[in-house]
Amino acid sequence: MNKVFIISVFAENKPGRLERITKVLTESNINILAFSITSTNGFGVIKFMVNKWKEAYDLLKEKGFTVSLNEAIGIEMKDQPGGLYEVVKILSSKGINIESASVYVAETRKRAYLIVEVEDTVKAMDALKGENLKFLNPEDIK
Amino acid sequence: MQFWNKEAETLKKQKLRELQLERLKKTLRRVYQKVPHYRAKFQQAKVKPDDIKYLEDVNKLPFTTKEDLYVDYPFGLVTLPIEKLIRLHTSSGTTGKPKAIFFSKKDINNSAELIARCLVMTGAKQGDILQNSMTYGLFTGAFVMHYGAEKVGILVIPAGPGNTERQINLMRDFGTTMIHITPSYALYVASVIYDKGIDPRRDLKLKRAYLGAEPYSEETRKKIEDMLGIDIYNCYGLTEMNGPGVGFECKYKAGLHIWEDNFLMEVINPDTGEPVKEGEIGELVLTTLNREAMPLIRYRTRDLTRIIPQPCKCGRTHRRISRILGRSDDMFIVKGVNIFPQQIEQVLMSIKGVAQNYQIVLESYDEMTVKVEIDRELFDGKIERLIKMKEEIIDKIRSATMVKPKVELLEPGTLPISEGKAKRVIDNRTI
């Protein structure tokens, strides 16, 4: 089991913010695999999983964005009713609290991953070791 | 024309000057003896109380600034033992601590006495009902007015600010005849009265309002007067000098009488410290002449005004000043509370995760928005952390200034960086 990485970008709730970020990624030919936006009154955090995370992180930073690189775990879900429930049930039984989540659809109607950020990635991965779960390997998305 | 203390209020000019000199000398001897900080300051300026032989000699004395109030904090400038002090009031300072002003029994009584003069000067008398809609607490505003009104025998409704519905019910149910309130809140209350279909001239007994604690224009006065069918009087004061009641308008509403038997006033050029010609605009400097617990010598109020030298038709010999025209420092007022940008800055510097750059934006008198850039290096991708941080900023600013701000977290680099002194306060309000 390996960690994957999520890029988080701080953004004020103003038109054009997402556009500016995605433009930078597009111009460097970086592919966005999954993304989520959490926003509150006034500001938000946009999270991406991309194929070339190190490159993307450096690039965004260089362009002046407020960005951080966070560890995450990718867990395979069955693309069928109850797929998400199965995974979440295991996480909660292990007392793992999801801080943020997004979905990566690897092959449409076949394979999807729940990408979760948790408080302590190493500890969580340890707890999930014995479970019958398949994890996303960072090599797979390069 | 009614007077509360006709003799004192109409004292002949010559007599008034004599009284001032006598009280000034007494005050100087008192602080020189009792306050080590004043003694040191006087010695540094090579001046002794005995050197002050005429009122004009006052400019030999060093100024007192708000920084002096923090020397030997909190009791540094007090001339009485603590057991003789009966009240503490505070006002915003530029450090993390508020300015602390102490009162003796005599001081409290005297501040009420001056307010009694002010109220009677506007026609108030026993039988009037005062709704006091200023904040009771560490601010002086509400209390001093309360005590003054009590002295005149006026019924006081200690309403405090806020809860507009209730304010209006009180006015109606109790037949309030006068109200003490900030101008911005008065405008709001007036508009709600209209929205509710209440005709103030028919349904209310309101006759006059005392507006203070915030600057406002002649137009605002006219507007509220017309809306409510009342007379509005401008009042001026500062916590360092008792609070309200230092200056007050009489029936003629043409400038504020300063009670010169209690305060010695000067108007100076804020840059040079030299007196301006009588009638010219400058910074108001006040010396307390009748204060026991904490006399202040040549205190720089930072308020800009000018003296109106002509005698007033009301017969009072105490000179008037114009309404306050601005500040000679960067203090601003929100919700009637004095705030310095440094207070906000100190709070922001104590919080991990925010950058150095910030801006205070003012659009109205009852709200302030603090815009602050987050620290790029400390961003960890967690929105909960940011929300917590925002709450912490709101909480700590409220604690430091007594006003709850709106806070906006910004991306780094979005606020303009000006060269030299950054422009921290964007005041879009029009007086």
Place this chain on the structure above:
Amino acid sequence: MYWNKEMECISEEQLRKIQLERLKATVKRAYEKVPYYRKKFDEVGVSVEDIKSLDDLKKIPFTSKSDLREVYPFGMFATSLDEIVEIHMSSGTTGKPVVAGYTLGDIDVWGEVMARCLTMAGATKNDIVQVAYGYGLFTGGFGVHYGARKLGCMIVPASAGNTRRQIEIMRDFGTTILTCTPSYALYMAEVAQEMGIEPTTLKLKAGCFGAEMWTEAMRTEIEKRFGLHAYNIYGLTEIIGPGVAHECVEKKGLHVFEDHFIAEIIDPDTGDPLPAGKRGELVLTTITREGMPMLRFRTRDITSIIKDKCTCGRTFLRIERIRGRTDDMIKVRGVMLFPYQIEKAILEVQGVEPHYQIIITRPQHLDEIEVMVEMSKETFSDEVRHIENLKKKLERRIEEIVGIRVKVTLVEPKSLPRSEGKAKRIIDKRSLNE
């Protein structure tokens, strides 16, 4: 220490004489000046002359809160408005608020009884009194203020709220006496700790806590956290505000200032007087109030009279701490229950904080009580098994005290709403109309 030894230690005989004299004058004044009283007296056929002894007080009809609402705003005033210098109001949760009008004389009496209270707490003119009760229409702030002013203390009129500032002030100015609601005091201790200020390092030596019900266990807690003496103060807007009764150093019941107020205890259902030692509803009569005399006002507070002589030397009778309200006494499955009983259990058990909320529901036909209690930080990070045990222990203790089973839910530290004034302890979700 006494503020007014002559009065506070007056002989019983002298006191009764003064009371009767003042009662007669008050009744006469009320009858002549207040149409409401005249009507009530006439209805039951009692005349002013019928009041010949203190015992005749029972002949006078009760005055209730709703009576006061009916005559809103000035109907209870016994003087012209010119004489009234101040108005206070109690917030009406239903309908019109209750209005209290004070003459200069009334304000002076208020200052007098409050000066006695503060002196009982050990205050002298050298003390620094922080008034953290709200100022404004509410009586709390002003009452303490007038007492401290009479005493010559230095007053810090902090008013309620802005807790961090309150604590900074205590530290910077060396506040020695704190006055606020007991729940706010506990909250302040918590915030002080968050700010890195150990509450026991403050100079506080005593506090007058009231305006809401609290318990002996809570007193111990406040005393321990701040290292001060916590005294119980009692009062209500209808009578004068705070200053009707206060504890002396013995902390065994609150002395009622009988030269200004007459206390009776009645059975809340029948209205019959109850003997000393029996719990019932407190009824108060003012005998010096000019602006708004109050005859046999039903306070709805439940307490009992302690007749034994107090070792402090004061002759005024005592009442025990308020045990409940006739109107927030909760009847659950027919059992009378008061929040303080639950609070007692919570404070006895280690591992929880004195912050709680009682939720009453009626899912089908039976009432159910859920008590939400905050865990302490240590408990919160403990194993689930321990938390389970703690929950059971609390449930057992509460059942022992109140006699019915309740469900305890332990919640995260600091997750229950905090109040800066009176804490809202009971949430009654039963709808009885179904």
